[in-house]
Every structure is written in structure tokens, then in C-alpha cells.
Amino acid sequence: MKCSDAEKLLSAYIDGTLNDDDKAKFEEHIDNCSACRREYHIMNAMIVSCRKLGDIDLPENFRHDLHERLIKEKRLKKRSIYRFIGKYKALVAACLMLAVVLGTAAGIGLFGGSPKRSASTAQSQKASGSAKDEKMISNDAKLFSAPSSPALDRKSPENGTGTANSSDNFVNVNISKAEYDKYSKDIISFIESIEGQKISSTPLQYTIPKKFTSEFISKMKDSFKIYDVMVTPADSAPENDDARPKGESAEYKAIIQININE
Amino acid sequence: MNYPEKELVRKSRNGDIEAFESLIQSYEKRIFNIAYRMTGDREDAYDISQEVCIKIYKFIKKFRGDSSFGTWVYRITSNVCIDELRKRKANVIPFTITNPEGEYEIPVADRDKLPDEAYESKELSEAIRLCLLQLEPKYRVMIVLKDIYGYKYEEISKILNINMGTVKSRINRARKLLKDELEAGNLLGTNPSKK
Numbered sequence: 001m002k003c004s005d006a007e008k009l010l011s012a013y014i015d016g017t018l019n020d021d022d023k024a025k026f027e028e029h030i031d032n033c034s035a036c037r038r039e040y041h042i043m044n045a046m047i048v049s050c051r052k053l054g055d056i057d058l059p060e061n062f063r064h065d066l067h068e069r070l071i072k073e074k075r076l077k078k079r080s081i082y083r084f085i086g087k088y089k090a091l092v093a094a095c096l097m098l099a100v101v102l103g104t105a106a107g108i109g110l111f112g113g114s115p116k117r118s119a120s121t122a123q124s125q126k127a128s129g130s131a132k133d134e135k136m137i138s139n140d141a142k143l144f145s146a147p148s149s150p151a152l153d154r155k156s157p158e159n160g161t162g163t164a165n166s167s168d169n170f171v172n173v174n175i176s177k178a179e180y181d182k183y184s185k186d187i188i189s190f191i192e193s194i195e196g197q198k199i200s201s202t203p204l205q206y207t208i209p210k211k212f213t214s215e216f217i218s219k220m221k222d223s224f225k226i227y228d229v230m231v232t233p234a235d236s237a238p239e240n241d242d243a244r245p246k247g248e249s250a251e252y253k254a255i256i257q258i259n260i261n262e
Numbered sequence: 263m264n265y266p267e268k269e270l271v272r273k274s275r276n277g278d279i280e281a282f283e284s285l286i287q288s289y290e291k292r293i294f295n296i297a298y299r300m301t302g303d304r305e306d307a308y309d310i311s312q313e314v315c316i317k318i319y320k321f322i323k324k325f326r327g328d329s330s331f332g333t334w335v336y337r338i339t340s341n342v343c344i345d346e347l348r349k350r351k352a353n354v355i356p357f358t359i360t361n362p363e364g365e366y367e368i369p370v371a372d373r374d375k376l377p378d379e380a381y382e383s384k385e386l387s388e389a390i391r392l393c394l395l396q397l398e399p400k401y402r403v404m405i406v407l408k409d410i411y412g413y414k415y416e417e418i419s420k421i422l423n424i425n426m427g428t429v430k431s432r433i434n435r436a437r438k439l440l441k442d443e444l445e446a447g448n449l450l451g452t453n454p455s456k457k
Contacts (some may be wrong), residue, residue: 007438008434010434010437011430011433011434011437011438012430012434015415015433017415017430039441042441042445043437043441045386046390046409046437046440046441046444047409047437049386049387049390050390050405050409050410051409051410051412052387053299053387053390053391053410055291055292055295056294056295056298056304057291058290058291058294059294059304059308062290062294062308062311062312063283063290065312066283066286066290066312066315066316067279067283069312069315069316070279070282070283070315070316070319071279073316073319073320074277074279077277077320
């Protein structure tokens, strides 16, 4: 081994990382070379002295000062967030506004079709959806099938044959107390004749088959001289009862509401 | 507070100062001493180690846990020290070895006997401390991590983010340069006219 090769291996030899072969060659060389042996001793002594340098203690105020700086740093961090908002407040406001607009648009169904479509989608999802979704969807469906006419509260008629639906006609009959006292029995008799059954009590809401709507209105006006009769036609069902498939006519009604004005 | 390090790191990420102080307590003395060995000055070491701690607090969210937290801490320490020394461009100080009473009397080793004890004196340690400051930062950090703090090659490779081959060759080179500095100052009983 040459001295130049021994010099390259010196550091690794001191660190004990040479393989057995190189270690043996290196030891053989320094046994025979006083200059390299001396280099080894000097280097080894230097490293031993380095290890003995040891640590010095932290300055007394180190932790206190660090604590103060950390608090400042934390404040700066917070401030920089507020500063960002301050600097770009127009942008932040625009983003918030956009979020509100998009949220509202989504809420009124601009992105999901018409409300009716939403309701029908809701119905189809209801069949397979989760309980949470069902609740939300059913609420949406109820909202979209609410009555469009403010003149009549479309509750189920007291002599009814079921709940109101969008294909029913709604007839508001507005009469005075005197008119009611005078004609109520006749009105009920007429309804009984249409229905073919006796009405035991005297409620203010009745149902008749939808096809008798016109006949009922004519009777009010011509026989009883009651002219304040308002009809809210069905949303979508055909006026002609006969045009409907067989067996469905019974589902479509005219709901009569008697309103007594004080 | 007596949480495991991982928990302290998690809390520190959320800005918890108390958790961070508990976390850094295990490292702050080593940070300060590495800075001291790199700069040779207590005040500089104080400034640098404070800066290192603040950087760790600020950027702890970037610690991904790929290495140990200690490795990450000492990587930041080494980088801040080296950057600071480069900035100053004053990392080579005049070669003087003095104490309040005047120049140290460095024992000249016996060329024939070379007892290890001759190199273990307080004076030699002081000479090494000062000669270390003559080295370029990239070699200085090798002596600090390997010979003063006894890190293994692999650990140094991770701390400095350089490959093992470079670590080995730089350590070999750094030791040679330090020895040359000591010899140039006639601190090891060799010819002072070399420098």
C-alpha cells in the first residue's frame, strides 16, 4: 500500500468502517511507515480532543426570550390572515357573494330543473334513498305540491273521498250569513242529489264529482242568486272527465268550500 | 406536559406554544451548541439558535415524518448556520489563539513519543475550536456533526441531505484540513512555516 492510499483510508480506519481486507493492509502499512503512523496518531488525537469539547450551557434568558418570540410569531400569523382578508376584501366579498348566489340558485332548482321535476326526482330517490335523504326529499315534494291559489286552503274535504290533488277543481262559494241561513239546506240538498247520498251534518266543505262543477256553479247563480263563486281549475288534468282512462274518474273531484262573510 | 413526541408535534402544528416548548426542550441545547461550534461566538449562537427554533415552529406543518424529528431539527440548524456564515462572508477569521492573559502556550508534541495525552489538553481543545473556524462551512459542519457530536455517516447523510459517499469524502477532507490548520499554527509540533 502506498502512503497516498493510506491517507485516503485513514479517516475510515479511525471510524472503524474499513472492511477486513483494507483494515489489514492499512495496519500493515502504518507498522512499517513512521510518517503515516504519525499521521494516524495526530488525527486520532485530534478527534479525541474534538469529542472532549463538550457542550456549553444555554444562556439563562434563552427560554424566556424564545417564549416571547413564539407569542409574537403566533400573533403575526393571525394578523397575516386578517391582513390577507383586509387586502383582498373585495375578492373575499365577491367569493362570499358568489357562494350565496350559487347556493340560492341550487336551492330554487336552477341547476336541477323545474320544481316539479325536483319533486318527481325526489319521489324516485325516496324509493331507494337513505332516511335522511327521504326526509329532505319528502319536504321538498310537499313544498312543490302546495296549493297555488291563495283563495282556498286545499285541505281534505270533510265529506271527502280522499286528499286533494292537483287535478281537482276548487270552488269557493262566498255568501253572507243571511244567504247561508236562507240557502244552506237547498245547497246541501243539491249536493246530496249529485252525490246520491244523505249528508248528515252541515259542514262548509263538500266534494262532488269534477264533471258536475259547471252544473253546481249554474245552480248557485241561477237558482240561489249567489254570484260570488270562484273556481280554481285543475292544474293539469283534462277538463273532460270522459277523456280520462276508465276507473280514474272517481279520483278527480270538485271541492266546494262555503265561506260565510260576517 | 408529558406527551409523546408525536403528540407534541401534532399540537405544535396547531400553534400550541406550550406543546412546542416541551417539544423543543429536548433539542434546544444541541441546536445552540451546533450554532456555537459553527460560529465560535456565543451571541451569534444565541441569535441563530433562536432563529432556528422560530423557523421550526413556523414550518412544523411541513415536517412530514419521513425522518426523525431530531434529524429534521438538525437539518434546519445546519442549513441556517451555513446560510448565515455565507451571508456574512466573514467565516474565515484571522488565526489567533489568545486568552485574557495573552497567547496560549501550546504544548509541542514529542515527535517520537506522540502520547495521546499531549493532544488532550485544554489548550489543544481551544486550538481546535479556533482552527475549526478556518474551515469552509461545508467542512466545518462535518467536524461538528461527526467528531464533536459523534453522529454516524448515515445520520449525517440524512441531516445534510447528501449521499453517503459525499459524507465520507467530506469528513476525510475536513479532518485533513483541520489537521493542516493545527500544524500551520505549530499546534501539533510540526513545521509552522507551512502556512
